Amino acid sequence: MAQSGEPNCAASREPSLLSVNASTQDNLERLGWDTFFSAQAADHPGLIPARVSRPDLNRYHLLSATGPLVGLLPGRARSAGQSKADLPTVGDWVLVSPIEEGQEDADAVPTVLIEVTLNRKSKFSRKEAGERYDEQVVAANIDTVFLVTGLDDNFNVKRIERYLLLAWTSGASPVIVLSKVDLCENLPPRLDKVEKIAMKTPIHVVSATNGQGMEGLREYVTRGKTVALLGSSGVGKSTITNYAATKSKSVSASQISAGKTAEGREKPPSNSFSKTCRLEQSSR
Ligand SMILES: Nc1nc2c(ncn2[C@@H]2O[C@H](COP(=O)(O)OP(=O)(O)OP(=O)(O)O)[C@@H](O)[C@H]2O)c(=O)[nH]1
Numbered sequence: 001m002a003q004s005g006e007p008n009c010a011a012s013r014e015p016s017l018l019s020v021n022a023s024t025q026d027n028l029e030r031l032g033w034d035t036f037f038s039a040q041a042a043d044h045p046g047l048i049p050a051r052v053s054r055p056d057l058n059r060y061h062l063l064s065a066t067g068p069l070v071g072l073l074p075g076r077a078r079s080a081g082q083s084k085a086d087l088p089t090v091g092d093w094v095l096v097s098p099i100e101e102g103q104e105d106a107d108a109v110p111t112v113l114i115e116v117t118l119n120r121k122s123k124f125s126r127k128e129a130g131e132r133y134d135e136q137v138v139a140a141n142i143d144t145v146f147l148v149t150g151l152d153d154n155f156n157v158k159r160i161e162r163y164l165l166l167a168w169t170s171g172a173s174p175v176i177v178l179s180k181v182d183l184c185e186n187l188p189p190r191l192d193k194v195e196k197i198a199m200k201t202p203i204h205v206v207s208a209t210n211g212q213g214m215e216g217l218r219e220y221v222t223r224g225k226t227v228a229l230l231g232s233s234g235v236g237k238s239t240i241t242n243y244a245a246t247k248s249k250s251v252s253a254s255q256i257s258a259g260k261t262a263e264g265r266e267k268p269p270s271n272s273f274s275k276t277c278r279l280e281q282s283s284r
């Protein structure tokens, strides 16, 4: 779940993608732009910052201060990338340059060239087995990660411990979200077990069905902050995201679904994550 206001797309597309004013600066900050990234961008004057909302096969859907863009990665960047970890992923900030040719349709989303991927604040990775182990980053620049576990049959303290480790390694701040409390008949012993392993990580007990505890999640969904949800399939990540989006009209989704292996074991972030991971702009 990523907080972002909707950049004034249509209004600010003119006269140029490069024009920077108070409004575009505000739009960038709503998308998560801060001094960590602007300091890096200072080395590349003339390039335009944009955030990856969705990687596609050969192109990247980007959000910029002036609206959505479609980013192409030059072949040289792909071949220069030593590892898949170097390629832009959802949540990354990139610097782009406009492509002037072949854009006759004024209403079409502008196509740009991705020139630079900025260093990340945080990242969720998986190791890919191949000829050698290669790191693949499935989500970048996440501020807060909701570790979602159901209080129904999904409940598993060991899994929450694994999620915590993953979050601490990522650089994002974890928040334990125990969902579906409306389906839990005996909360205290389960809560007690989680408190013992939480190491002061905030714990929220919620039900997206009846709204219990949901307000408490709003404090993390603030201007310019990016929130991701990590949890096994069916624990309520989409429901929580939709609930928050409906209530605040200021959130969008970045969902990381941890799947199950054929044997029923929890899978670490996998390739499919990057496909389901979305960082979308939405209106405030
Ligand atoms: N009783 C109850 N049901 C819930 C709650 N939250 C979600 N659900 C239901 O649980 C089911 C799965 O919810 P989703 O939000 O789709 O789960 P998800 O984590 O996004 O699942 P994936 O997208 O497959 O990873 C849906 O039928 C929801 O209506 C809750 O708090 N209480």
Ligand SMILES: [Mg+2]
Pocket (backbone or CB within 6 Å): 237, 238, 239, 255
């Ligand atoms: Mg979902």
